[in-house]
Amino acid sequence: xxxxxxxxxxxxxxxxxxxxxxxxxxxxxxxxxxxxxxxxxxxxxxxxxxxxxxxxxxxxxxxxxxxxxxxxxxxxxxxxxxxxxxxxxxxxxxxxxxxxxxxxxxxxxxxxxxxxxxxxxxxxxxxxxxxxxxxxxxxxxxxxxxxxxxxxxxxxxxxxxxxxxxxxxxxxxxxxxxxxxxxxxxxxxxxxxxxxxxxxxxxxxxxxxxxxxxxxxxxxxxxxxxxxxxxxxxxxxxxxxxxxxxxxxxxxxxxxxxxxxxxxxxxxxxxxxxxxxxxxxxxxxxxxxxxxxxxxxxxxxxxxxxxxxxxxxxxxxxxxxxxxxxxxxxxxxxxxxxxxxxxxxxxxxxxxxxxxxxxxxxxxxxxxxxxxxxxxxxxxxxxxxxxxxxxxxxxxxxxxxx
Numbered sequence: 001x002x003x004x005x006x007x008x009x010x011x012x013x014x015x016x017x018x019x020x021x022x023x024x025x026x027x028x029x030x031x032x033x034x035x036x037x038x039x040x041x042x043x044x045x046x047x048x049x050x051x052x053x054x055x056x057x058x059x060x061x062x063x064x065x066x067x068x069x070x071x072x073x074x075x076x077x078x079x080x081x082x083x084x085x086x087x088x089x090x091x092x093x094x095x096x097x098x099x100x101x102x103x104x105x106x107x108x109x110x111x112x113x114x115x116x117x118x119x120x121x122x123x124x125x126x127x128x129x130x131x132x133x134x135x136x137x138x139x140x141x142x143x144x145x146x147x148x149x150x151x152x153x154x155x156x157x158x159x160x161x162x163x164x165x166x167x168x169x170x171x172x173x174x175x176x177x178x179x180x181x182x183x184x185x186x187x188x189x190x191x192x193x194x195x196x197x198x199x200x201x202x203x204x205x206x207x208x209x210x211x212x213x214x215x216x217x218x219x220x221x222x223x224x225x226x227x228x229x230x231x232x233x234x235x236x237x238x239x240x241x242x243x244x245x246x247x248x249x250x251x252x253x254x255x256x257x258x259x260x261x262x263x264x265x266x267x268x269x270x271x272x273x274x275x276x277x278x279x280x281x282x283x284x285x286x287x288x289x290x291x292x293x294x295x296x297x298x299x300x301x302x303x304x305x306x307x308x309x310x311x312x313x314x315x316x317x318x319x320x321x322x323x324x325x326x327x328x329x330x331x332x333x334x335x336x337x338x339x340x341x342x343x344x345x346x347x348x349x350x351x352x353x354x355x356x357x358x359x360x361x362x363x364x365x366x367x368x369x370x371x372x373x374x375x376x377x378x379x380x381x382x383x384x385x386x387x388x389x390x391x392x393x394x395x396x397x398x399x400x401x402x
Contacts, residue, residue: 019145040240047224054220068130084119111166124180147172245317294321319374326385353384
């Protein structure tokens, strides 16, 4: 790796660890204050809003990052923002139309409006990542996590419920969006000059990002499926318990996720980068070691972090601990395909794994509770990693000289 890429990875990893530590503190505060049921409600509304954000992004993030990093072309930033705001408004309207069918409604009806500042925040992070301003991108995410931690402290101090938390979080996301705008002004030359909206560019951008939109939407639906289905299949209390173990694994896979986030622009710029498998062995070994630590010390981790009321989460964490290994392969090969503008293998693998997870969640969760849900996630992630690896091998052999 060149020195610039090493610096970008270092900044991304360090700040991601910092932001995730803050996010973990927020989760611990909320879990202990709200209890498993309240924490389950919070996990559910967060999952719904994140799915809405993925829908509104419509795959434009990866397309624009690729375009900005390789061509220094910022011309579609304003068009992207307009698309995101339009889809966000449609999603908000949909939540209000179908709210009576959802297990948690009052807090969701408030928190869904967070999609508006999230649209601005997403566009600003696209600009920073595409410009290789990984330090600014990392600091922005760190401060966004810090704002959310402050919101958790304020909630406890005021002794309010999840609905009030929704209002506080909308405020923090608005602050994060404003900070993102300021950083773009400071670090990107003539940033405001790139904002030239044109209706003629909407359809071409939608067409170019369509496959990435499917991938992004299905990916987040895949990641949040358990948290959105468990309130229906097993109740909000079980959702809270499962969310605790899932939060631990999300923090644990932070290292390779951060590194690959920084590596992606280099993949897009240098098509031969992935062929050298740069950093593959080291990151995979790290993921395996962390999985072993989580498996061996699951009881201590859950009790120390979340307290005795979350002891049932130990069983699901012991299973989810091993998801870090297939998750690494999924992220690595997904980014490799996307960087080479070959999205179909990623989409095929993702849809197949999503269907498998759905089937396993519906069949195993009612029977085996937390362990059934955890096994569903581990099986689906392993299946997706295998599919991606096989397709990458086929592509590599098809390009090799006879």
